[in-house]
Amino acid sequence: xxxRIKYRxxxxxxxxxKRAIVAKGxxxxxxxxxxxxxxxxxxxxxxxxxxxxxxxxxxxxxxxxLIDNKKRTAGRVRVCTIDAEAxxxxxxxxxxxxxxxxxxxxxxxxxxxxxxxxxWEPDEDFFVQLYHPDTL
Numbered sequence: 001x002x003x004r005i006k007y008r009x010x011x012x013x014x015x016x017x018k019r020a021i022v023a024k025g026x027x028x029x030x031x032x033x034x035x036x037x038x039x040x041x042x043x044x045x046x047x048x049x050x051x052x053x054x055x056x057x058x059x060x061x062x063x064x065x066l067i068d069n070k071k072r073t074a075g076r077v078r079v080c081t082i083d084a085e086a087x088x089x090x091x092x093x094x095x096x097x098x099x100x101x102x103x104x105x106x107x108x109x110x111x112x113x114x115x116x117x118x119x120w121e122p123d124e125d126f127f128v129q130l131y132h133p134d135t136l
Contacts, residue, residue, distance in 0.1 A: 046070055047077045047130050050107060055123075058091075058116040065128055067099055067108045074103045076133035079110050086124035091115055098133050 050066035067079060081088060081095045088094035093113040101108060110128070 044130060046073070046075060049128070049130075056114055058114055058121075060114060061116070062111050062113045064109050064111050067110070067130070069101045069105055069107060072104050072106055073101070074105075075101050077101075078131040078133050078135050080129055080131060081112060082127040082129055084125040084127060086126040088126070091124055092126060095128075 046069065048068045048070060050068050054063055054065065056063045065079075067077065069075070076098055078098045079095065081092065086092055092115060095110050095112055097110060099108040099110070112128075
């Protein structure tokens, strides 16, 4: 039964020009494979994400994204959202903040407000990136 539903959705999407259906599990596998492909010198030794992929409904209102302080040392990191299919101002509220970590603090977080509207939309993505704290 589930296979038939996926088939019908895929055919409907092809006919209307929507993007192909991709299982969330497949996206997660690709993201983790991509992250594993970085050489150690390219990885940030101090900060990272607790989770590489979040999924949220528009009706939820917001999402909390956890930032890991790997060495538990005092420091700062800049956190910014970046548009993809989801656009800041339309689908979510842009975030550009600097997180301050105290000595021994394991994690911090940002809260991204999700905008809900009455229109149905397919899944839309945006990205969150970490930068040096002096980056604008």
